[in-house]
Amino acid sequence: MSEVLYRKYRPKSFSELIGQVQVKDILSKVINSDNPSHAYIFSGPRGTGKTTSARILAKALNCTSEGPKPCGVCDSCKSIDRSSHFDVIEIDAASFRGIDEIRKIRDRVSYRPSMGKYKIYIIDEFHMLTREAFNALLKTLEEPPENVVFILATTNIEKVPDTILSRCQIYYFKNLTVSEISSYLKKILTSEEIEFEEKALERIAYAANGGMRDAVNILERIITVSDVVDFKSVKDTLGLLPDEIIENYINLYSSNNLSGLFEFSKNILFEGYSFENLLDQTIERLKEKMLKGYISKSEGSELINDFWSIFKEVKLSENKKSVFDTLNLFKSYKFSKNWPHDHNIEEIEKIKEIKVEKISGESPEKIPDTNMKNEFVNDMAENLFEEGNILEWAYLLSSDVQEKEGNKLFLNCNNKMMRSFEKNVKDIIINRAKKYNKEIIFNGNDDVDLHLLDNLPEAEKNYVNDLIDFFGAENVKISK
Ligand SMILES: Nc1ncnc2c1ncn2[C@@H]1O[C@H](COP(=O)(O)OP(=O)(O)O)[C@@H](O)[C@H]1O
Ligand SMILES: [Mg+2]
Ligand SMILES: [Zn+2]
Numbered sequence: 001m002s003e004v005l006y007r008k009y010r011p012k013s014f015s016e017l018i019g020q021v022q023v024k025d026i027l028s029k030v031i032n033s034d035n036p037s038h039a040y041i042f043s044g045p046r047g048t049g050k051t052t053s054a055r056i057l058a059k060a061l062n063c064t065s066e067g068p069k070p071c072g073v074c075d076s077c078k079s080i081d082r083s084s085h086f087d088v089i090e091i092d093a094a095s096f097r098g099i100d101e102i103r104k105i106r107d108r109v110s111y112r113p114s115m116g117k118y119k120i121y122i123i124d125e126f127h128m129l130t131r132e133a134f135n136a137l138l139k140t141l142e143e144p145p146e147n148v149v150f151i152l153a154t155t156n157i158e159k160v161p162d163t164i165l166s167r168c169q170i171y172y173f174k175n176l177t178v179s180e181i182s183s184y185l186k187k188i189l190t191s192e193e194i195e196f197e198e199k200a201l202e203r204i205a206y207a208a209n210g211g212m213r214d215a216v217n218i219l220e221r222i223i224t225v226s227d228v229v230d231f232k233s234v235k236d237t238l239g240l241l242p243d244e245i246i247e248n249y250i251n252l253y254s255s256n257n258l259s260g261l262f263e264f265s266k267n268i269l270f271e272g273y274s275f276e277n278l279l280d281q282t283i284e285r286l287k288e289k290m291l292k293g294y295i296s297k298s299e300g301s302e303l304i305n306d307f308w309s310i311f312k313e314v315k316l317s318e319n320k321k322s323v324f325d326t327l328n329l330f331k332s333y334k335f336s337k338n339w340p341h342d343h344n345i346e347e348i349e350k351i352k353e354i355k356v357e358k359i360s361g362e363s364p365e366k367i368p369d370t371n372m373k374n375e376f377v378n379d380m381a382e383n384l385f386e387e388g389n390i391l392e393w394a395y396l397l398s399s400d401v402q403e404k405e406g407n408k409l410f411l412n413c414n415n416k417m418m419r420s421f422e423k424n425v426k427d428i429i430i431n432r433a434k435k436y437n438k439e440i441i442f443n444g445n446d447d448v449d450l451h452l453l454d455n456l457p458e459a460e461k462n463y464v465n466d467l468i469d470f471f472g473a474e475n476v477k478i479s480k
Helices: 021-033 050-062 075-081 099-108 131-142 178-192 198-208 212-225 231-238 243-254 258-270 275-291 297-316 320-338 345-353 370-386 391-397 415-420 423-435 450-455 458-470
Strands: 039-043 088-092 119-124 148-154 169-172 355-357 364-366 400-404 408-414 439-445
Touching: 021 050, 021 169, 039 050, 050 075, 050 088, 050 119, 050 148, 099 131, 131 148, 178 198, 178 212, 198 212, 198 231, 212 231, 243 258, 243 275, 243 297, 243 320, 258 275, 258 320, 275 297, 275 320, 297 320
Parallel strands: 039 148, 039 169, 088 119, 119 148, 408 439
Antiparallel strands: 355 364, 400 408
16 A cells, blocks of 8 residues: 555545535535635544545636536646645645745735636644734735635634634534444445454544544554454554453452452553553443443442543553552442452451441441551552552651652651551551661651642642541541
8 A cells, every 4th residue: 555545535525525514515505606705714623624625625616627516537626636736725834833924825815826716725723823924814814815715724713813713704524423434434445455344443433533534544554464454453453452351350340359450450561551541441341331231320330430530540640550559449449348259258247347437428438447457558558669659658648758868768747647547557658668678767747737738739639638538537638
């Protein structure tokens, strides 16, 4: 394949353009009326057909055929398809933002078209023009010469000054639907004589998020490495995780299998998957299961809620694994009623008995008893130190960290906060730290300002609050 797909299959007439029904309807009337306006704005998300439509319109306006326009075969149509028409000028404002370009237009705009009936300027991403350039453009639009048509395309219409908007006809391009995109991909593959699975095309369409160019690009990536476009090749290309992994994650999480979850997250990174993809797919899968009635609505929405909040925080965080692990630990605790077989019945019963009204008073929640808590802290400390990520602990226990002499960590702690943690928590941390050759020294001090924590980014604030919540230190919660 010598030519990239999206260029090769760029629609050459409105009948080939997928979707955008309203736009096509009105533009077809414009073409037939033979009385175009001086300026059009094509607004809409990227890859939905704006530049394509601009070229089709330009062709139709200059087409010399007597029949339906654009004919696609006259000299004018052909040269526009080759981008070599003298009177159809394309400018990419993203690369040429300056006034010089627009001045050039203004200087030349008064010359009559040399080859066709209209002189047509297609300005892509024209919201990127500088203010001076906008003003120059505006002057031209105020007194447009005969036979000049501007087609202005933009993905950010809100950045365009009203003075310009009011002088243009505006067309809104929409995101394409999954079925619109799949049908187009199907057409390409059929003509390229490449085998495919319907289901695979739908998955590409879904990943492309409404943009045809992205969909075609994904398709291109797949067929350069695979002879067929099947679900597996799509998954490999998009970094999608196999269903078994998703199922495994849901099981580990909803059974609160902590050691399993640690092992799992290591493998995810090892296999080269991203936590974002994992969580995104898990949420989709749960929705599907709920719809099909495989899981109850209440269980499904509880899990989706959890994964969604983990997703948001992982996305914002730099140390994704650490946040992923720690939030899995916190949030999956509520499923400890399903605590699996490696714990004895007695323990399970104990956990069930403990119902603690949360301070917020909304819903009674189960939290693990003290023994369990030790295990939890152990697990978590293990994990955080392993990651070399002691900062979370520092946030938790102090508002100021100073590392000295390499392995000694001095934490300036607010006394009130320290008192609100159980002693064993502190001991576990100190012992864990020793194992990793770190010595932690807590400096109790009433002057340490807890409000420092208020300046953390939202995601970290939630994270710290979750930690504080878990240890039951409600009186030191930081403000949202
Ligand atoms: N509505 C559509 N129908 C068919 N193909 C499309 C459509 N929109 C975009 N494409 C495909 O995507 C490519 C890029 O489209 P383009 O018109 O440049 O998008 P935009 O200018 O809106 O970013 C085209 O070459 C074509 O292959
Ligand atoms: Mg474009
Ligand atoms: Zn023609």
